[in-house]
Amino acid sequence: MAIEESCSGALRSTSVAPPAHYILKIQQFSLLTKQHVERYESNEFEAGGYKWKLVIHPNGNRSKNAGEFVSAYLAMADSASLPPGWEVYATFRIFLLDQNNDNCITIEDEMSEGRRFHQLRTEWGFDKFICHKELSESYLHGDNCVFGAEVFVSKEASKGKTESLSMVKDAVPLKFTWIFDILKVDLFLESSKIFNVGGHKWKILLHYMGVDDANHDFISLKLALADLDDLPSGTMILAEFTLRIQDQLNARHEERKASRWFSASKPDWGWNRFISQGTFFQANRGFSLKGITSIEAEVAIHGEKTVFG
Template structure:
């Protein structure tokens, strides 16, 4: 389907409404047009069965208009969530938003339509102000709670419902579009789950690489790994063992995603269960994918047989990860 961009100057709107002989009540304009809606037609056969089968809401398939995807949302007996009774509720919803850039915002005017099958013309319903509605990530749907009363809709002389068949439609006109100031949404987690991973490291005395990593493990919706520096890192190099928690593949994170996690890293005492523990609440992201301690424990203490951390040249590292919150780019 071809899509066209209509731009209507605000100072022309009153003239247009007058020429269309609009009826304006309660902020809603109603007019009549012989031309069918230019962007979408939605025909329903056996409309009465929607009520019989308790269909409270129906969403049409997506359609293209002025470069975006939309759909119609119909409540055949009124939008119950808004306490609408004895009316049909009809809305225009923006769809396919995952392809839009973060911070998108679209201002659009639109007309929702209903065919009078007796006279072969359309009832056009729109906002009386003509200023348009602002579609964005937190408001994807606009329309009319009381699009038409069920009394008028069912009235035989009106021609809206003939042989239990009706036809709705939509026209969309984009006034302007822009990218708003970018932001983020922080979602804190309630009743977070503790995720535990145990890593057994053998032949410690023979480890000669700077860093070793555990197998990836799951915590929240991400994969993590433990990083183990047997000869230390940074300020701990040579005299300390360094231990870190890291995102397994930070390059796959969506832009702007940050993860607030409680992490606990332990060297297990294999003799007396007096484990050596580090704990912190920290933010992880693609820019900061790992956190830990360069001086987690001194090598002198770690290798002392009486501490139980190194037994038969084996040490055991344990990680506990609890996701406390997630921050995403506001879309």
């Protein structure tokens, strides 16, 4: 490999060896510029245990004022699958085949320790890889050209924690109805069947005699997460929910509404004094019609926070 020049922090050299990891052949290169293709990404290729892409800006990277040049970059591919806090240091070369002399020019960064790829910077390369004039005079053969890439991972690390908050636009509430014989429930705690909303399992909790001695004259109702064993540590779910005891005679339902964050440390929310037993059993109300009670949960998931690492 012969060193030709060094400029702008990049080392340019000539090599007779082809690129070891990826070759990108482009036919009718001028059509990319005429069709105003701003960015072309190659297929993924593997090197050093990671997946990469070669990225070409035929008309130069406009954000870098490189309009008279072709810009070329190396980009991490599928970075979303990497562990939290990932860092990869890599040295790399980008090649351009000189088809007349059967060799390649290569551009590599002079940073001997390599560039640091991470979650906020997944792409490194050269804004002014080669000017259009030099490309057309020396490296286009019948309007075809060949790029290449070599990547060598020098150091990698995974550290720290990553928090991801995903909010849901226009969340749609889902309903679940629990019908049962109130005279046959456990006096202390009864649970509904499990139902699914927002990718999580839920259930309704009913304390017929209240949650403690101070509330034994009241029926308690709560919404609870039912998949705690599968819930990742640090996960929190923002749920807007309504619990409703249906009046089967007059449609004068008893209901409460709230919006709360649910988590493994706080898996349920509700009301210790949802309704008094005196009101519940009033003859002119249909909360217990021949012993049958109908409770409805209406749940919408507005967001979810997950912490990794």
